Amino acid sequence: MNAPRTLLIRLPNPVGDVVMTTPLLRVLRERLPETRLIVAGKPVFGSLLSGLDTIDAFVPLPSGVRAQARVLRPIGAELALILPNSWSSALATRLAGIPVRIGRRAQGRGALLSVRLPAVGPARPMTRVYLEMLAALRIPVPSVGAEPRAELVVPPEAGDGEANWIGVAPGAAFGPSKCYPLDQLVPAVVELCEKAQARPLLIGSPSEQDQLAETAAALRQAGLESELPEPGDLAAAKRRIARCALLVTMDSGARHIAAALGVPQVVLYGPTHPEWSAHALDTTTILRRNELDCLNCHEKVCPIDHRCMTRIAPADLAAAGLAQLAGNAKRAPQSGARS
CATH class of the missing domain: 3.40.50.2000 (Glycogen Phosphorylase B;)
Structure with a gap:
């Protein structure tokens, strides 16, 4: 898979889970230095992630699937990493016309994804759950103990x-x-x-x-x-x-x-x-x-x-x-x- 010009990362909804995405963002920044990395999520997360050098822009999402799709479409992302397991997050990226949509199987949303990853499975750190998604981009997943730390x-x-x-x-x-x-x-x-x-x-x-x-x-x-x-x-x-x-x-x-x-x-x-x-x-x-x-x-x-x-x-x-x-x-x- 060629490196996309613009990659959208759809953030999860809990504050703690957003913090646990930051090791993933660090690896993406290091492995895709020329790719524009756009993160999208609840408006309150903009101040949480402010100052990070791993992202190029934060996009606040309104409520409602169609409203989110209207906000996401102008970004022009070729690929979306959909971190939540919700049906609505997958539908919004599809309605936004993003060609490659990577996410985990959940809630019967497989038809909305173009790359379907295994369901989350047994309990393990959410930092690992998110890092494992790198494999779909053909980026090596850091071994346990060698992952970047969460950062703010x-x-x-x-x-x-x-x-x-x-x-x-x-x-x-x-x-x-x-x-x-x-x-x-x-x-x-x-x-x-x-x-x-x-x-x-x-x-x-x-x-x-x-x-x-x-x-x-x-x-x-x-x-x-x-x-x-x-x-x-x-x-x-x-x-x-x-x-x-x-x-x-x-x-x-x-x-x-x-x-x-x-x-x-x-x-x-x-x-x-x-x-x-x-x-x-x-x-x-x-x-x-x-x-x-x-x-x-x-x-x-x-x-x-x-x-x-x-x-x-x-x-x-x-x-x-x-x-x-x-x-x-x-x-x-x-x-x-x-x-």
């Missing part, structure tokens, strides 16, 4: 992390089943911050403002003042996370942003499988009750007693955070963070 760019003034800030991201767009109970999160954060002589910096999306305010109030009642985020885009979230020496987080977009910026994380897992997001593990501590038989249920709301989260002891969370902070001074700067 923050302005230099954002800093490389300050010892007196510990980020706390209590929310998850997936649903409440991913969230650690507030009455357990608060004592864990209080213990961690007191022992580390740090302050909590709350992290969350505009849709999580009520949850963040509730968390701040509970921390204040426990004697710990925190800093709430001002409403802003994902560029503001990147800058905020970059200030932290550590991020305490659920399995959420904040975790992936931190990993791409080289900020160490303690991540609480329950209803989702950690293997899907297993990248940058050298800066990640995973807390999970592996003895439970209800893990990986992918239920947005727990139908029983939320034991996958409630059985993670606050003392264990605090200890994991302190261990990560103790290792920060020994850890070399991570190559994924760019400024």
Whole structure:
């Protein structure tokens, strides 16, 4: 297959998954230096990917398949890599008249694709799932352990992390089943911050403002003042996370942003499988009750007693955070963070 003049990469929809496409973008840039690489996705992703030297342009997509096709058609791409498994993402690229459409089999959309890759299959890092698509372009897939790191760019003034800030991201767009109970999160954060002589910096999306305010109030009642985020885009979230020496987080977009910026994380897992997001593990501590038989249920709301989260002891969370902070001074700067 000859290198296309213009290649469209249709981004996935979750924030974390978009971060996990950046190793793929790095390989495409290195192997196709003369190709114009255009990424398209939700408008909010423009600020998330801003500053990356791996892409030539970002195209914000409106809602609706036909509206997306109208936006994509003038790009004139000869080839599209369709990263979501949705029927609509494949249909939009076909209606846009893109001749070669590469994607995975899913939702009976095979007729909309010109190159049909195998279904996703068993759990493995989404970074690998996306990198495997390189084979359809006859580009060698990096071996496990030799992949580029996820990367994002923050302005230099954002800093490389300050010892007196510990980020706390209590929310998850997936649903409440991913969230650690507030009455357990608060004592864990209080213990961690007191022992580390740090302050909590709350992290969350505009849709999580009520949850963040509730968390701040509970921390204040426990004697710990925190800093709430001002409403802003994902560029503001990147800058905020970059200030932290550590991020305490659920399995959420904040975790992936931190990993791409080289900020160490303690991540609480329950209803989702950690293997899907297993990248940058050298800066990640995973807390999970592996003895439970209800893990990986992918239920947005727990139908029983939320034991996958409630059985993670606050003392264990605090200890994991302190261990990560103790290792920060020994850890070399991570190559994924760019400024």
